[in-house]
Amino acid sequence: LKNPAGAKSMVITFGYLDAGNNWWWAIDNLEVIAAAGPAEPAKLSAARTGTGLSLTWTGTAVLESADAITGPWAAVSNATSPFAVQPTAARKFYRLKQ
Secondary structure, three states: OOOOOOOOOOOOOOOOOOOOOOOOOOOOOOOOOOOOOOOOOOOEEEEEEOOEEEEEEOOOOEEEEEOOOOOOOEEOOOOOOOEEEOOOOOOOEEEEEO
16 A cells, blocks of 8 residues: 555555355454555765764664675674764774665
């Protein structure tokens, strides 16, 4: 279902007409699933903060880090935007994974 922009609620109405022997018919366990549209890509930005770095991102992507650009990549535990980074090595790489 695609709701209009800004909609906060919805009403679904349905009927099961001309079912014949309606004494035995039942509708149960209905499920409404949101329509999947194209995901907005996450955006990562970095800013210097004195001797550190502040990473800020949009969306629900997971921040990952690695010691080399080729990985291996690992999720940064408890990373929420904005995330403060204090350098502890000569280099560190960060990316977002959706």
